[in-house]
Amino acid sequence: MKETQKLKLGISIGDLNGIGCEVALKTFEDARMLDFCTPIIFASNKTISQQKSDLGIDITFNGIRDASQALEGKVNIVNVWKEVPTIEYGKATEEGGKYAIKSLRAAVTALKEGKIDVLVTAPINKNNVQADDFKFPGHTDFLAQELKGESLMFMVADTLRVGLLTDHIAVKDVAQAITPKLIRHKVATMEKSLQMDFGIRRPKIALLGINPHSGDNGTIGEEDDKIMKPVIQEMFNKGTLVYGPYSADSFFGSNTHNQFDAVLAAYHDQGLIPFKTLSFGKGVNYTAGLDRVRTSPDHGTAYEIAGKGKADESSFKEAVFMAINVFRNRSEYIELNKNPLQKQKTKRAS
Template identity: 60%
Template sequence: MKKAENIIVGISIGDLNGIGSEVVLKTFEDSRMLELCTPVIFANVKVISFIKKTLELSAALHGIDNLEQLVLGKINVLNVWRESIDLNFGTNDDIVGKYAIKSFVAATKALKDNQVDVLVTAPINKYNIQSEEFKFPGHTDYLNKELEGNALMLMIHNNLRIGLLTDHIPVNDVAKNLNEKLIVQKIETIKSTLTKDFGINKPKIAVLALNPHAGDNGVIGKEDDEILKPVIKKLFDKGNLVFGPFAADGFFGNSQHEKYDAILATYHDQGLIPFKTLSFGNGVNYTAGLNKIRTSPDHGTAYEIAGKGIADFNSFKEAVYTAIDIYNSRNQFEEISKNPLKTKEKQL
């Protein structure tokens, strides 16, 4: 297993007019972070130095032109581009959006090629990243295409884990997207990630209902009775600890979420509103179900405070911690899977 500082954390810089660079630099100003891992920021060292100077930050940067030049224990900045960029903090700029994607695509390739161990992505603007070359709603959809597996958005804060059955689609499309194949796939992904990435052998999973009061026996919609319940029962009968569908309002109001290892919400805001309320700005977005590890903070570009030096970096720092923890947990799981008898002997 790798020593801590040898874990290479690839960082895509996100929207340079937002708070991404600030939270990245603030995270690694603390030298203790460099004992946990070695960061590589995919950007341009002159641009990052300019932002550092503007925000009066103290992080020492090490510019490199290829990953063979990486230095352990330093904040490495890989020059993905050479040209200068005009930045205007707090503004939506299509040109800046193109550089956000250059950074992200380069960092993803490094992750695929095992040149970095994990990927942590700073926030992008979903509007200014669109182009003929990049036609994805965001990070997750691109990663699902590039990496093996079935991506699932899993929000994490301590023991609270909320996955999304559907994510970035309009609310009026949610019901028509619910089907047995999708539900089974997402629940299997959550079960697998809880086992491999979080070390939970027999995970308990709760599923939230689509309709208020879980449909009230069909009075307020039939999807819960006709789609969700039969699939949950089928999975439970096969030995999976899957329960629901639960009415979402009472579920969190009565602290039922504390009884489960993960919760599957049927749509974006149903999961994200309680999550962000309960995580107090320290939440992490983890893309579960892929053969590589990617995390991100649970916030956006925050244009309204960009360039002011007041951004809270805790969510990004937690994203780094989470990526490292999952990396170690996954390696331990693979080691145990390969040598179950040897591991048992060690325990004895």
């Protein structure tokens, strides 16, 4: 990408019956956002026209057949389908899921082909997207299959960064799923992302325990003592600044998280409940560890307010800015590591 070109930001629209289109269109209703990137929405002219009319959003767009035709200074719509799907705001319908995946597949294809630089995904409903050719519990698992690298679900809001050892699995399966190999992979992925995507040279990482009170020396489960502690010590001895396992119940309430660059939670709700409590509306879901950049807002389809024009686009806008920043940080990191002399000059300057 040339310095004079704006970054091409692809958007998959999510569930048509949710707030995905609304938050995306509201974000770029502010024309100043076009100074930062060239947005490319994967949907259709008719679908976007209907949404903006229903929601009273004042925005003009440029309809194109392929992402390569996108124009700077415009909101571009790639026409992925010609038909007019039925929109039923607030309802989880088979049709809503079908077109969410059509948009996602088209956007990911463009991302893999280099026609867009980054991807921001609007929320989907994990139930109505299920089909013979799409059996994934969410975006993260699908992207892990389609793109290269070791994926990590990483929730970010300023300096608060929470990743997950396990994400969309049942709580009853968590302890069995956490192995030394998984811990090593997720910590390595988190460390690399903090260095490459966030510019932190020597990141400090905290791991939360699996059991209450991290097992209380084996009284409440042995997984923390037998699985987590040995592998944490092993990684620390090899130079990774990783600590724990910490008791999850008091970790955030005591502000211990402020002592670390990132926190790795054992399972979904252990990490996302405190994250969303502390940062809801400002957080971003980032899929770290892959060879392409993907972000999304920290909320779901919000059917209860869909079609009413009440959705707050703040988190989606944060997802846009984060995608841009991560792409630039990563590009700079790769360039510096290609040029050892420049890397040495940068180290001296710092």
